[in-house]
Amino acid sequence: MSGSGGFSSGAGVTTPCENLRFNTFLASPKPGALNVNIGDILQIELHGDSIVVLDHAVVIGGIACKESSRLRYCISQGNIYEASVLRKNGAQILISVYRI
Numbered sequence: 001m002s003g004s005g006g007f008s009s010g011a012g013v014t015t016p017c018e019n020l021r022f023n024t025f026l027a028s029p030k031p032g033a034l035n036v037n038i039g040d041i042l043q044i045e046l047h048g049d050s051i052v053v054l055d056h057a058v059v060i061g062g063i064a065c066k067e068s069s070r071l072r073y074c075i076s077q078g079n080i081y082e083a084s085v086l087r088k089n090g091a092q093i094l095i096s097v098y099r100i
Helices: 031-035 068-076
Strands: 021-025 041-047 050-055 058-062 081-089 092-099
Touching (some): 031 058, 068 081
Antiparallel strands (some): 041 050, 050 058
16 A cells, blocks of 8 residues: 555556556546546546546546556656546545556
């Protein structure tokens, strides 16, 4: 488990972007997070230095875990990632992040 409460595949700083995949909890959930369901596919984008998670173009939260810096780098290099909702308990949402 990472320090932010996420579950990790052990992805480190040197993990190739095409292999970067991990599970984490949605950070700083917004009201729109309550509308997602298990199995939903969410978009991941960089907004400045922040990694945001979107549902139908609406920001519902962010990603803040030990893999964040590698994910930020990989997105900045043109890689595209998305997340699927694995588990939900109110606004506590576990997502699986992967490259598409």
